[in-house]
Amino acid sequence: MKRHPEAAEVVVPAPIKKGCATFLVGAEEDGAPRRFAVPVELLGHPRILELLGEAEENYGYAYEGAIVLPCGVERFQKAVNAARAQERHRHQHHHHHHFSLPQLVGCFRPSHVVV
Numbered sequence: 001m002k003r004h005p006e007a008a009e010v011v012v013p014a015p016i017k018k019g020c021a022t023f024l025v026g027a028e029e030d031g032a033p034r035r036f037a038v039p040v041e042l043l044g045h046p047r048i049l050e051l052l053g054e055a056e057e058n059y060g061y062a063y064e065g066a067i068v069l070p071c072g073v074e075r076f077q078k079a080v081n082a083a084r085a086q087e088r089h090r091h092q093h094h095h096h097h098h099f100s101l102p103q104l105v106g107c108f109r110p111s112h113v114v115v
Contacts, residue, residue: 022066026073034073035066036078045083053077 020037027033042048051069058070069076 021075024066024068025071025076027068028070028072033068036076036080036081037061042080042083044089045079047079047099051079 017037020039021043023038024033025038033063038048043052052067054071055067055069059068066082
């Protein structure tokens with residue numbers, strides 16, 4: 001098991017968001033990692049899982065605090081954006097097929113609904 005890079009030991013003070021995992025990204029780029037909070041529901045996306053696998057290979061499982069990812073900020077952001085797009089699509093697809101007329105009517109003020 002390899003040690004975390006020294007630059008990754010520096011923690012940027014920022015509030016931890018409820019329901020989010022915190023990552024330190026880009027330490028290899030310029031020595032100063034950037035801190036990101038990612039909603040936990042996105043962590044199962046294949047591109048995020050790939051990054052987590054690389055982190056495990058490089059640093060092992062023992063973490064306290066933010067998870068250090070051995071990738072650049074651009075690659076990380078592309079993975080998160082892909083996960084968000086899939087989550088939005090899943091959410092829209094779910095609602096599209098499960099709305100019934102009473103649910104749709106409930107979305108409008110009574111003066112705008114003609115039944």
